[in-house]
Amino acid sequence: MTYKQISSTQNALIKHIVLLKEKSRERRKSGLFVVEGQREIDLALNGNYALETILFYPEIFNEEQLPKTSNETEIIEISKDVYQKIAHRETTEGIVAIAKSKSHDLSQLKLTTKNPLILIAEAPEKPGNIGALLRTADAANVDAFILANPKTDLYNPNIIRSSVGCAFTNQIATGNTEDIISFLKANNINIYSAILQDAQHYHQQDFTKASAIVVGTEADGLSQAWRDASTQNIIIPMSGKIDSMNVSVAAGILVFEAKRQRDFI
Template identity: 55%
Template sequence: MKHITSPHNALIRQAEQLQRKSKARKKEQLFLIEGAREITLAIKGGYQLHTLLVCPEIFNQQEQVSKEFVQAQLGVSKDVEIISVSIEVYEKLAYRSGTEGCIAFAKAKTLQLTDLNLPNNALVLVAQSIEKPGNLGALLRTADAAAVDAVLLADPKCDLYNPNVIRSSVGCALTVPIANASTCEVCEFLRMKEIDLYAATLQTSIPYHTASFKNSSAIAVGTEATGLTDEMRDAAKANIIIPMSGEIDSMNVSVSAAILLFEAKRQRDF
């Protein structure tokens, strides 16, 4: 197995670029996945691994590790190149402490609406113009917990493959069916699929629990600062609101999404 000890190695420099720059990820159609759980979820989510970096001293507390052992532990296919790296190299790349000594290069998906295969009576989450990676990651974790059929990122302002998104989603960014599109394309897609759109907004809204989500439904959430656009609200069958009794009129977007999605699940008897 090839072993890299220099942090100036070309592959390591490439990994640094993929980690730091959205432009590099989009150009090469590659991104990094750090951690055994996240890598395992990526494989389960249908992502194709390109290369796998393993630090033996962290991965299995040994100075060396066999390719067969790594494959067995992570479920990696035999055609993935596995490269051993030194602790110095691994620590240079590791995005967070406490990971299991493995970082994978993975091929990005196209994330097209046409790639989605929705079932009958689908439940969809629409997230419009989410900017913060932490918020997007938390939304995707919520979507996974609710087992939604898809997440549609309308006019996304955050790169799905940003390391912070993957980290904050605990790998769920790699398991949920996701598509990127403009707001116009999302609304048209839902109309063509006969999926009722419900917009979470303060304007002319009904309490969320009075709406029926038993048929094919999409729940749209926006940013705390600006909310949903007029275009999204106008396309909705109804605007819905979560009644609040405190001094503020909004919650974190992932919290709001969780309340709305699990109400839909409750109505469908899970």
């Protein structure tokens, strides 16, 4: 099949892709973002994301492997120079897509089970940590992942890359801390906040009921609002010289304890 071709890095579409990668403002304004790699693109499609454009470099990517998309998706063959211009890394198999973003407003969050398990992260800033949290949420198959007071937009390419596509596999919501707490209380969801003060060991808690596990950053921890709203503050007993660990590691320990308990219901 013959596709439209772009060989110039000065092409308007290529310049727009670079802006989408580099500027969160451009992503918000256009409602578009960039996805690299066949696995990530497949996961986005499975997550019902609409692809506006697919660009592939035929020297690396076999066009027979192009994903099945709607007729509205434009498919473009690009040159090596163009691919190197828009690809974040050379291991993305020669395929890049422009996708339409979704709304992740808290009001659209739908919980379909009586005892949901939710992972909440307050004010995470590092894309790598957010990506790792998304991988944890996917691995545990939580009912929802919520970002409270997010400092980085979800479609930052570093988040998508570090999440290895799990930005598309989770039910994700964002909102401010106060609204999230109100949502949890309105839905009778117990709040377990990872806070050192007035805390009990995490494995002493009953996570089989509707539960939200809340983690903060290593630097700042959780805000006072979570301390006030918490059903129970929880800690992970530590035997070393420091009193904190990476947020995604802590979240994994807490969430999988909840999963362990639920496996025995």
